[in-house]
Amino acid sequence: MTEQKLFLERVSLIYMAPCVIANNNVRFEAEFSSDVKEVMPYLNTVIKNATYNPEREIIFFTKGPRMITLRDRKLAVQRADDQTDAYKIIDFVKDLINDTYANRESITPSYEKKVRTSALEIFSYLPRTNCKLCGEPTCLAFAVKLLAGEVALSACVPLYSGEKFSARKKEMEELVETMGLNS
Amino acid sequence: MEKEIYLDWSATSYKKPTQVLDAMISFIEDVGVSSGRGAYKRAFAADNIVYECRKEVARLFSVSDPARIAFTSGATESINLLLKGFLQPGDHVVTTSLEHNAVIRTLHRLKLTRDVDYTIVHCDSGGHFDLTDFKKSVRPNTKLFALNHASNVIGRILPIRAITKIAHEHNAKIMLDTAQSAGSLEVNVAELDVDLLAFAGHKSLLGPQGVGGVYIREGITLATFKEGGTGSDSKSRTMPENLPERFEAGTLNYPGIAGLKEGLKYINSRGVTSIRKAELEVIKYALERLKALEHLTLYGSGNADDTVGVFALNVKGYEPSVVAHTLDIEHGIMVRSGLHCAPLAHESIGTLDGGALRASIGYTTTKHEIDVFIDALEKLR
Numbered sequence: 001m002t003e004q005k006l007f008l009e010r011v012s013l014i015y016m017a018p019c020v021i022a023n024n025n026v027r028f029e030a031e032f033s034s035d036v037k038e039v040m041p042y043l044n045t046v047i048k049n050a051t052y053n054p055e056r057e058i059i060f061f062t063k064g065p066r067m068i069t070l071r072d073r074k075l076a077v078q079r080a081d082d083q084t085d086a087y088k089i090i091d092f093v094k095d096l097i098n099d100t101y102a103n104r105e106s107i108t109p110s111y112e113k114k115v116r117t118s119a120l121e122i123f124s125y126l127p128r129t130n131c132k133l134c135g136e137p138t139c140l141a142f143a144v145k146l147l148a149g150e151v152a153l154s155a156c157v158p159l160y161s162g163e164k165f166s167a168r169k170k171e172m173e174e175l176v177e178t179m180g181l182n183s
Numbered sequence: 184m185e186k187e188i189y190l191d192w193s194a195t196s197y198k199k200p201t202q203v204l205d206a207m208i209s210f211i212e213d214v215g216v217s218s219g220r221g222a223y224k225r226a227f228a229a230d231n232i233v234y235e236c237r238k239e240v241a242r243l244f245s246v247s248d249p250a251r252i253a254f255t256s257g258a259t260e261s262i263n264l265l266l267k268g269f270l271q272p273g274d275h276v277v278t279t280s281l282e283h284n285a286v287i288r289t290l291h292r293l294k295l296t297r298d299v300d301y302t303i304v305h306c307d308s309g310g311h312f313d314l315t316d317f318k319k320s321v322r323p324n325t326k327l328f329a330l331n332h333a334s335n336v337i338g339r340i341l342p343i344r345a346i347t348k349i350a351h352e353h354n355a356k357i358m359l360d361t362a363q364s365a366g367s368l369e370v371n372v373a374e375l376d377v378d379l380l381a382f383a384g385h386k387s388l389l390g391p392q393g394v395g396g397v398y399i400r401e402g403i404t405l406a407t408f409k410e411g412g413t414g415s416d417s418k419s420r421t422m423p424e425n426l427p428e429r430f431e432a433g434t435l436n437y438p439g440i441a442g443l444k445e446g447l448k449y450i451n452s453r454g455v456t457s458i459r460k461a462e463l464e465v466i467k468y469a470l471e472r473l474k475a476l477e478h479l480t481l482y483g484s485g486n487a488d489d490t491v492g493v494f495a496l497n498v499k500g501y502e503p504s505v506v507a508h509t510l511d512i513e514h515g516i517m518v519r520s521g522l523h524c525a526p527l528a529h530e531s532i533g534t535l536d537g538g539a540l541r542a543s544i545g546y547t548t549t550k551h552e553i554d555v556f557i558d559a560l561e562k563l564r
Contacts, residue, residue, distance in 0.1 A: 013227040087234040
């Protein structure tokens with residue numbers, strides 16, 4: 001392998017908190033030493049399950065239960081096992097970005113907007129109260145319509161009322177934005 | 184007197200590479216704080232050092248998941264954690280006569296308090312084991328083989344792979360004490376097929392005293408050795424299941440881990456194979472010269488290939504403590520005398536009554552230092 005400068009020298013953990021979605025898990029944020037925008041079209045090709053929004057310049061993908069979002073110089077991860085897992089994911093993402101950048105000449109970049117997620121996945125992020133206040137019979141039905149672009153996230157009443165789901169709301173908004181769906 | 188010569192490396196490595204000291208000073212001076220958990224950037228910097236050290240340990244032992252490594256205060260705590268966490272009432276353990284008291288006393292305590300029994304497999308005076316003795320020691324309730332990789336008295340390297348095979352054929356696990364091997368001998372947990380491993384940070388891994396750790400193979404669940412804060416799942420009254428947090432209650436020895444990380448980096452970048460090759464040269468030379476002194480009794484196999492840099496000997500007509508004192512006062516040579524916390528090993532080599540002199544080398548020991556040591560021994564005729 002030819003020696004070349006790494007695209008990312010450092011990825012520094014800057015925030016960690018208990019996960020709002022799953023019990024006993026953590027969410028965290030880390031800062032990239034460089035903006036990763038220019039690697040995104042290559043990552044869009046390399047990461048098989050990537051959801052890519054070229055206008056917003058966000059990439060979202062999952063690794064097991066972990067939800068990973070890359071944006072500018074920020075890495076945001078939900079549902080990491082624990083702190084050691086957070087460091088392992090940081091290493092994984094750093095290597096992924098550095099390897100993709102190093103091999104970019106042999107990768108066909110994809111600027112295509114892709115939504116690779118399922119209604120079931122979106123459902124798993126919702127409050128799952130089945131309150132019917134959005135007009136749908138179940139949260140799963142709401143997730144199907146959200147993915148189809150037929151309803152907006154803001155129609156989810158529990159998510160937008162009170163503090164209970166405020167952290168989750170922020171995450172859902174980010175996801176919906178990444179996926180280019182109606183917020 | 185020439186400058187001081189340190190030949191007590193198997194107790195603690197000295198001196199450490201300067202980057203070990205620099206990292207410790209830098210930690211206290213520039214980072215200084217404890218674990219983060221979402222608090223502030225500097226706390227994450229402290230955690231990051233711990234994770235980097237975990238990775239270096241994993242790299243040294245060829246462990247794919249750094250989370251399977253937990254830090255402790257040293258090999259003794261590691262061995263206590265592993266044995267007390269693994270063994271259940273009614274279990275039987277196979278161990279050897281070359282074990283340190285960290286293993287023997289822990290097993291004996293479990294015998295007295297937890298109805299755990301153990302069988303000691305004895306080696307001959309050269310440190311050689313008859314493998315059939317291990318097979319013969321197995322009982323239907325044998326759950327564990329607890330043994331060291333290399334003896335802290337005679338330096339003898341045990342045939343781990345062959346013993347592991349016997350243990351696993353009988354559905355028993357292996358707990359390997361690498362206090363005398365890690366850093367100077369290759370320890371690959373997959374190749375050796377080891378289930379539980381204890382290591383010391385302050386010996387050949389070149390870290391400071393007060394840090395060590397364990398490796399626990401995936402799929403093995405141990406009871407906790409101590410309970411306390413982990414910074415995670417704090418509402419729960421029980422320790423978390425996930426590693427390493429399950430075994431790291433309380434504030435870790437951050438400066439120690441920062442130092443150990445640099446020791447490991449040095450070892451990993453130089454490569455254990457290359458360190459062993461260099462040490463082997465000195466071991467061969469030392470054995471050759473020691474064997475030529477007919478007023479000495481040299482214990483162990485006398486063969487460099489199955490020995491780490493630890494030599495046990497006696498000077499005829501002198502008590503070992505007198506020899507050690509003379510070497511120190513008259514020649515500035517630091518060696519140890521006594522039983523080295525391994526009485527059964529002394530029983531095996533026939534020195535339980537008077538003990539022996541122990542000289543041990545490290546990564547910077549030179550042939551010249553061996554010459555000075557030999558010359559000093561020559562004067563004790």
